[in-house]
Amino acid sequence: MFDIKGLVNSLFRPATQEGVFDLKSATIFMDELPESDILQAQMEIVKALQQLNQNPQISSNELFKTIPYLDEKAGPLQSHLLDIYHGRIIEEGISPHQVLPTILSFWQEMATGYLSGIKLASQKISRTQDKKLQLFTLRAVELFATQARYAYLRHMDLDNHIWRNLNRLYHFAEQNNFAKTPQTTYSSSEPSSIQDHYIQTLMLSLANPDKVQSSQINLIAAWLKKWSLLIELESELKPQQHLFAINITGTGKPKRIRRDMVGENWRYWSTTAVAEQITLLITQLNQGQSAANLGLPEETSSPANLDLLQTLSNLWSRDALTPVRQHERQNNTKSIHVITGIQKIVPFIMQQTAASSADHLEAQKWELADASAGGFGLNYHSDTPLEVGEFLGLANIGQHPFTIGIVRRVNRSQKGMMSIGVETLTQSPVIVTLTPLLTEDSFQCIYAPEGPSTNPARFLIIPSAFFTENREYKFTAQDKSYRIRLSPAMEHTEHCVLAKFAVLEKL
Numbered sequence: 001m002f003d004i005k006g007l008v009n010s011l012f013r014p015a016t017q018e019g020v021f022d023l024k025s026a027t028i029f030m031d032e033l034p035e036s037d038i039l040q041a042q043m044e045i046v047k048a049l050q051q052l053n054q055n056p057q058i059s060s061n062e063l064f065k066t067i068p069y070l071d072e073k074a075g076p077l078q079s080h081l082l083d084i085y086h087g088r089i090i091e092e093g094i095s096p097h098q099v100l101p102t103i104l105s106f107w108q109e110m111a112t113g114y115l116s117g118i119k120l121a122s123q124k125i126s127r128t129q130d131k132k133l134q135l136f137t138l139r140a141v142e143l144f145a146t147q148a149r150y151a152y153l154r155h156m157d158l159d160n161h162i163w164r165n166l167n168r169l170y171h172f173a174e175q176n177n178f179a180k181t182p183q184t185t186y187s188s189s190e191p192s193s194i195q196d197h198y199i200q201t202l203m204l205s206l207a208n209p210d211k212v213q214s215s216q217i218n219l220i221a222a223w224l225k226k227w228s229l230l231i232e233l234e235s236e237l238k239p240q241q242h243l244f245a246i247n248i249t250g251t252g253k254p255k256r257i258r259r260d261m262v263g264e265n266w267r268y269w270s271t272t273a274v275a276e277q278i279t280l281l282i283t284q285l286n287q288g289q290s291a292a293n294l295g296l297p298e299e300t301s302s303p304a305n306l307d308l309l310q311t312l313s314n315l316w317s318r319d320a321l322t323p324v325r326q327h328e329r330q331n332n333t334k335s336i337h338v339i340t341g342i343q344k345i346v347p348f349i350m351q352q353t354a355a356s357s358a359d360h361l362e363a364q365k366w367e368l369a370d371a372s373a374g375g376f377g378l379n380y381h382s383d384t385p386l387e388v389g390e391f392l393g394l395a396n397i398g399q400h401p402f403t404i405g406i407v408r409r410v411n412r413s414q415k416g417m418m419s420i421g422v423e424t425l426t427q428s429p430v431i432v433t434l435t436p437l438l439t440e441d442s443f444q445c446i447y448a449p450e451g452p453s454t455n456p457a458r459f460l461i462i463p464s465a466f467f468t469e470n471r472e473y474k475f476t477a478q479d480k481s482y483r484i485r486l487s488p489a490m491e492h493t494e495h496c497v498l499a500k501f502a503v504l505e506k507l
Contacts, residue, residue: 027069039094042077042102045070049109053116060120064132067113071139072186078106104150111143115165122172134178138185141169141194145201152209152217155385155410155418164251170198171248171265199228199269202246202254207312211409213387213494215299216308222297230273235264242268243318271316278313282306303464303492304389338366338378339393340386342461342496345404346444348393349431371397375405375423385412389493391461392422400427404446404461406493425461425498426450432477434466447477459490459500467497474507481507 033041049070052058081099083089114136121133144166151158173179173194182191200221207220234242237257246254249265257268284294291300299305339345369377376397386392386407394403409421426448435442446461467486475484487500 038077038080039099039102042074042081042106045074045077046102046105046109049106049113053109053112058116060117060124063113063117063120064136067110067117067136068139070113071110074106074110075186078103104147107143107147107150111140111147111165114140114143115169118169118172134173134181135183135185137169137173137178138183138192138194138197141166141173141197142185144169145197148201149204149217149221152204153214155210155214155412156414157411158205158253160251163253166198166201167246167248167250170194174248195233196225196228199231199233200224202244203228203231203271203274203316205253206244206315208315210411211388212308212311213389216305219297219299219305219308220312223300226295227274227277230277231269231271233267233269235267237262237266237268238270241270241272243271243316244269270318272318275313275317278309278316282309282313303489303497304494307492334368335365336368336378336397337395338364338380339395340364340390342391342446345391345393345429346431346446349402349429349446350444368397369419375408375421378420378422380418380420381416382418385410385418386420387494391425391493391496394422397427402429403427404429404448430477432460432475434460434462435474435476437472437474437483442474442476457500459498460486462486462497462499464492464495464497467499472504475501475503483507 033044052063052066080089081103084091084094084099085096085103087096117136118133118140121130121136144162148158148162148166151162170179179195179198180193182193184191203224204217204221207217209217209220212220237245239257242257244254245257245261245266245268246252247261247263247265248267255261261268281294281296285291285301285306291298294300300309339348364380366378366380369379371377376394378392388407388410390407392405392407394405395401397403404425404427405422406425407420408423409419411419413419426446428449430447430449431444432447433442433444443463443466445463445466448459448461450458467489469488470485472483472485475482483504484501485504487502489497489499491498
């Protein structure tokens with residue numbers, strides 16, 4: 001068996017000896033990697049990058065040859081591992097959970113390598129206009145932006161070092177007049193600029209990624225590739241136009257402008273053009289134009305994603321008010337039983353009496369952190385986070401035997417602790433049967449006799465496949481039947497619709 005570890009060690013001997021890591025030795029290293037085990041090969045490349053990044057004797061010329069070579073050669077391996085992670089490829093014996101650490105480590109070490117090359121080369125004044133240096137900067141920004149997106153996909157807050165590097169790399173490119181210069185990152189890439197990637201990451205942060213589903217975060221990132229072209233970062237504050245700001249020498253994320261955000265290191269921008277573009281897009285989609293014809297992913301036009309577009313328009317509009325907490329939270333730490341998913345909640349309610357406990361149906365034990373009139377904060381430990389929009393059944397909250405809530409916010413700590421924000425939907429759910437008129441096919445859904453405090457009217461939680469505005473059903477509950485007509489949807493989740501209804505007659 002080929003000794004990969006021995007080869008790597010020999011490649012990284014002190015600079016005073018022969019065999020310093022260079023393009024030639026990198027070529028030998030790549031040629032000898034195992035072709036049959038892509039995960040193991042990428043792990044070895046990560047180790048090589050780590051040793052390269054820890055070598056203080058390496059020159060900028062060596063880095064400028066070796067880092068891009070490793071990046072481009074390892075790119076197909078990284079793409080294959082990403083396909084496994086996202087479930088696009090099923091490979092026996094390798095799970096998405098197993099490949100994620102290597103995927104993340106590769107991006108981190110490769111970004112560090114590009115950053116080291118930039119620092120060494122920028123010390124030479126003659127190199128600040130070097131096309132290779134500009135490409136290094138673009139690739140570094142794209143790598144840190146990718147790390148940011150995958151942190152958001154996992155509902156994690158960004159480490160300060162990611163914001164620090166993104167901010168300072170943009171500042172460096174701006175100082176040297178190439179932040180807006182279109183470049184082709186890789187041979188298969190469309191031309192883009194450092195400012196494009198920077199703005200896209202700023203705006204993704206401002207989309208409240210902890211309050212949307214992972215699939216929607218990827219969708220927002222796709223939308224922002226178009227919308228970022230409508231945004232210009234400016235150094236002079238225009239209070240009547242600008243809405244957001246970022247300190248390009250700091251370690252913080254972008255925020256809505258406050259009075260103390262003034263100085264030469266601040267950059268400001270308006271999102272009016274983006275909000276107007278979104279409003280136009282919603283109109284076009286509602287009029288029947290296809291998302292594909294508008295140059296957007298097909299899933300853009302789904303009801304839930306049309307709701308998301310409206311949410312983003314509100315977030316990024318100057319007319320939108322700053323969100324204010326509606327109910328005061330009270331610390332209320334205790335263990336509670338939780339059932340996740342509407343497919344488990346419905347049979348639980350059907351099978352249990354009002355006095356029953358949730359212990360009998362796959363209930364999990366979580367920690368109640370706080371409570372308010374409108375919802376709860378919950379904590380639990382898991383490698384698999386819930387998604388925003390998931391329904392939860394909570395046993396014995398306050399004086400109520402069973403409460404149904406919907407997940408509105410998800411945060412995951414570095415140690416895997418999940419912090420969930422839940423809005424109360426109903427504390428007295430009833431299972432009802434809906435039957436389409438002129439047919440005997442029926443199904444169960446949840447009737448909320450009283451709604452959340454923000455919208456107290458009665459409503460149904462109905463599977464998306466059975467919802468159509470103004471559709472009529474026979475509504476049966478507790479041996480009584482009515483003819484009802486569904487109202488426009490209050491909200492679309494991934495699999496269900498929250499909708500009010502009108503009672504037309506008693507049957």
